Amino acid sequence: MPEVGTEQNPLRVAIVGAGPTGFYTAEQLFKQKQYTVEVDMYERLPTPFGLVRYGVAPDHQKIKSVTKIFDRVAKKPGFRFFGNVELGKDISVADLRNYYHQIVYTTGAQTDRSLGIPGEELDGSYAATEFVAWYNGHPDFRECKFDLSVERAAVVGVGNVAVDVCRILSRTPEELARTDIADYALEALRESNIREVYMIGRRGPAQAAFTTPEIKELGELEDAEVWVPPAEATLDELSEQALAESSDRATTRKVEIIQSYAEERPTDKSRKLVLRFLVSPVEFIGDENGHLQAIKLVKNELYKTEAGTLRPRHTEEYETVPMGIAFRSIGYRGVPLPGVPFKESWGVILNEAGRVIDSDSGEPVTGEYTAGWIKRGATGVIGTNKPDAAETVDAMMDDLAGGQILDPANPGAEAAREMVEAQQPRRFTYEDWLALDEIEVARGEEQGRPRVKFTTVEKMAEALDK
C-alpha cells in the first residue's frame, strides 16, 4: 500500500453518525496537521446534528448554537455528508471496509433503560426518549401517541432529560409556541389536561444528576409553581457530611435551590410541579382497561458504599399516588450496530480508549473506532464528547503512523460516492441540509419562532425537489 495521509493519497475516514461526536471527531481529524484526511459522514436521517436537533429541548435554543461550530467543520475541504444513508440497511460494515482506511462509529445512544418493575408496559407508561423525539419532530417518532387528557404525570429520573420533560409538560401553550417544538406536539400539548407533574428521584437532592441552571429554570416557569416536600428537601446525615467534606460548590448551590422550593408561597399559578426525592416506583398499577392509574412508591434511605458513594436502599414504607401518565427517564442506552462488537451489559461498543475490540480475541479490530455515547455510555454534556473524540482520534493517528489501517479495494472519494448513490439514490448532501435549514428558519420567522421543522423525510425531499 502506498503511503497514506498524503495529498495524493489522503487518509479516507468514514464517520457513522452525524451527532455532536461525529462532528467533534471530524474537527479533530482536520485539526491535526501531519496527515491529509478526507471525511465522509454517514447519517441515517436526512439531517445532521443528532440529539442537538432531536434531543435538546425546543426551549433551549442557546444550547443548539453549537451547530455553528459544526457548520464550520462541514465547510472544510475533504468533508462530505451522506444523509439518509443507514448502516445495516443501505450500506454495511463490509462496504465501508472496502472504501475507507478507517471507520468511526459515533451513533450515540438511541434507546432508554427500563425500570424493570411490574406494570411498566401499561398504556400510559412511556420512555422519555420517545416523548422527547416526538416533541422535537423526529421523523421516526412523529406517529407516537401520548394520552395527555389525564391530570397528573410522573417523570421517573432526575437527570437533565427528566427536567426537560417536566418543563415541557408544565409550560403554557404560549410559552411553547415561541419555540421550534413540532407543530403536532404543540397542538397536542395545547389540549393537554395535565396540571400536576411529579419528578421522582431515588436518591436525595445532593445526588441528583440534573445541573444547577436546569433546576433553577424550573422556578421561573410562567404558570407552574415548583414545590418540594420539606422532609425530602432536607439532607440526611450522610449527604450532609459528604457535602461538607467535598466542599463542592455546584452541589451546595443545587441543594440550596431545591430547598428554596420547599418553602410554601402564595401562588396564583394554575399548574404544579412537584419534585420528589428518596422514593422509587416499585409498581405501575393499571385499571381494568390496562391503563395506568397509579404508581406505588417506596421510601428509600441512603447508605455508603465501600468506595464512598451514597446509594439508595428500599425501606418498608410505601405510598400509592394516582397517576395517569408516566415517563421513565433513567438513562439513554446504545443499540448494537450490525457487524460491530457490542457490550450488552453497558450498552456500548466493545472498545479500548476508542479502538473497537474483537469480542473473541480481545484484540483491536483493525481500522474500526468509536467515540461519544456509544463508546463510553450516555453521560456528560454535549462538550464532554470533544475530549472523548480527541482520545479516539489520537488512537487513529497512532495506528496510521504504525501502519495499522485498512487496505481498501477502492480508496477513491468518487468510488465511495458512486457506491452510496447506487445503494441509496435519495441521499442528502450538506448543501441540501443548508437549504432545508434556510427554509425552516424562514418558516419560523413568519410565526416568531426559531424555525418550523420538517418532520418527515418526504416533506424534506419535496421541499428540495428531490
Added chain:
Amino acid sequence: MKVKRILSAKSGDVITIRPDAPIRDAVALLTEHNIGALVVMAEGESRPVGIISERDIIHRSSVSESLFSEPVESIMTSELITGMPQDDLYSVAHTMTEKRFRHLPILDEGKLVGIISIGDVMKAQRDAYRGEIDTRETQLLAGAE
C-alpha cells in the same frame, strides 16, 4: 458520572495474578502491561483476595534481598477496598484521595469486572470539566451575537 462510564472504554481484560505466584512474575506482568497494580485472584474464586502494587514491591525490596522469590500473598494488601459500576466518580475520587490508594478493583455482583486507577479518575474528571467549560463557552458566545 458513574464508574462504569470509565470501564466502558476499557474493554481489555483485568490483569490478575495468583496469590502463590512469585513476586518476580508480578514484576514481569506490571512491566509487560505497563500498569501499576495487579488484582490477586485465588483459583476458583470470583472475588479478589488482594491487590499488589508497584509501590508494595518497591517498599519491600529495600528490606528483603530474596523478595522476588517470595509469593505475592506475602506482601499483597488483603484488606481490599472495592467499588461497583454504579459508584459515583466524585465519591470514588474523594475516597481514593482521602484513604491514599491508587487502584480500585470494580466488582459487579461479586464478580471482578475491571479496575480503575486514580489516573483514570483524574482524566474522567478533567474531561468532564473541559466538556462543561466548552459547552458553556459556546453558549456564551452565541448569546453575545
